[in-house]
Amino acid sequence: METSARSGSRRTWSRPWSGGPVRRRFSAGVRLVVALLLAGGVHALFAPSARAQEEPRLSAAAAEGEALFEVGCITCHGRSAGGVEGRGPSLINVGGASVEFQVGTGRMPLARQEAQAQRKPPQYSDEEVRQLAAYIDSLGVGPVVPDDVGARVEHADLARGGELFRVNCSQCHAFGGGGGALSSGKYAPSLYPASDRIIYAAMLSGPQNMPVFGDNTLTPQEKANIIAYIQRVIQSDTDPGGFSLGRYGPSTEGLAVFLVGIVALVFASLWIAGKS
Numbered sequence: 001m002e003t004s005a006r007s008g009s010r011r012t013w014s015r016p017w018s019g020g021p022v023r024r025r026f027s028a029g030v031r032l033v034v035a036l037l038l039a040g041g042v043h044a045l046f047a048p049s050a051r052a053q054e055e056p057r058l059s060a061a062a063a064e065g066e067a068l069f070e071v072g073c074i075t076c077h078g079r080s081a082g083g084v085e086g087r088g089p090s091l092i093n094v095g096g097a098s099v100e101f102q103v104g105t106g107r108m109p110l111a112r113q114e115a116q117a118q119r120k121p122p123q124y125s126d127e128e129v130r131q132l133a134a135y136i137d138s139l140g141v142g143p144v145v146p147d148d149v150g151a152r153v154e155h156a157d158l159a160r161g162g163e164l165f166r167v168n169c170s171q172c173h174a175f176g177g178g179g180g181a182l183s184s185g186k187y188a189p190s191l192y193p194a195s196d197r198i199i200y201a202a203m204l205s206g207p208q209n210m211p212v213f214g215d216n217t218l219t220p221q222e223k224a225n226i227i228a229y230i231q232r233v234i235q236s237d238t239d240p241g242g243f244s245l246g247r248y249g250p251s252t253e254g255l256a257v258f259l260v261g262i263v264a265l266v267f268a269s270l271w272i273a274g275k276s
Contacts, residue, residue: 058135058138059134059138061130061131061134061135062131062134062135062137062138063135064128064131064135065128065131065132065133065134065135065136066135068124068128068131068132068135069081069132069135069136072109072123072124073088073108073109073132075087076088076109076110077089077090077091078090080139081136081139088110091136091139092139092140093139093140093141093142094136094140094142094205095136095137095140095141095142095143095144095204095205096133096134096136096137096142096143096144096145097133097142097143097144097145097200097201097204097205098136098142098143098201098205098207099129099132099133099136099137100129100130100133100145100197100198100201101198101201101202101205101207102117102207103122103123103124103129103132103133104122104124104126104129104195104197104198104201105119105120105122105194105198106119106120106121106122106123107119107120107207109123114185115184115185115186116185116186116187116208116209117208119189119193133145143204143205143214144204145197145200145201145204146200146220149196149197149200149224149227150196152220152221152223152224153196153224153227153228153231155224156221156224156225156227156228156229157225157228158225158228158229158232158233160222160225161222161224161225161226161227161228161229161230162229162233164218164222164225164226164229165226165229165230165234168213168218168226169226172188172209172210173188173189173190173191174188175250176234176244177190177191177192177230177234177235178190178191178192179191182209186208186209188209188210191230191234191235192234192235194230196227196231199226199227199230200223200224200227203218203223203226
């Protein structure tokens with residue numbers, strides 16, 4: 001209330017109604033709504049669209065591989081390839097090369113636990129093997145067989161490949177690629193049925209007793225040189241040196257020469273003795 005004195009009398013009046021606390025609260029609410037609308041508009045304008053953010057978790061090939069994995073592999077290797085104790089190891093970070101070798105050669109799915117997985121007719125087609133490899137590769141970081149293996153093999157150096165094979169591979173797989181026995185019931189398999197990608201995958205992943213030949217040990221072209229030597233020389237049907245003798249290397253050759261030589265010497269000695 002305010003007071004005013006005029007002609008010695010007192011008079012009172014009130015200010016016009018300004019809304020008081022209700023109006024102030026209403027104004028604050030309107031301002032808050034406007035601020036939220038502006039913030040939402042700015043976010044929608046500059047933020048990435050929802051479609052761009054909703055990228056597929058897996059590629060098409062990896063998604064197909066996941067479906068195959070959940071049917072044929074999950075029992076031993078577990079959900080999301082985390083492994084199952086006593087059945088199968090984790091496949092995280094093993095890479096697609098290991099899948100291409102193990103599944104592409106029929107070693108997986110494993111028939112039974114042995115000292116070494118046996119090669120069998122593959123249960124998956126080449127496309128399905130690539131899909132499984134793509135799925136396992138999406139679960140971590142591991143070696144992957146490059147797509148240009150065939151092109152590198154076509155332009156490979158056979159002489160250099162033979163030299164690298166004799167230095168790095170013949171100790172286990174023998175000079176003729178027929179394989180050989182190792183300790184504890186294990187063995188180095190024959191190289192005759194192996195394809196370009198299978199050999200490359202084996203060198204990258206180092207299955208079982210085989211060492212890993214990474215790109216720091218053998219360059220991609222050196223690997224291709226070895227593959228070309230295996231495919232064009234060892235796996236060929238020609239034996240330019242004569243009888244193959246099983247292609248086991250100098251052991252059988254030395255034995256054959258010794259037996260033939262000794263027999264020839266014995267008969268030569270008997271003939272000389274008889275003439276004298």
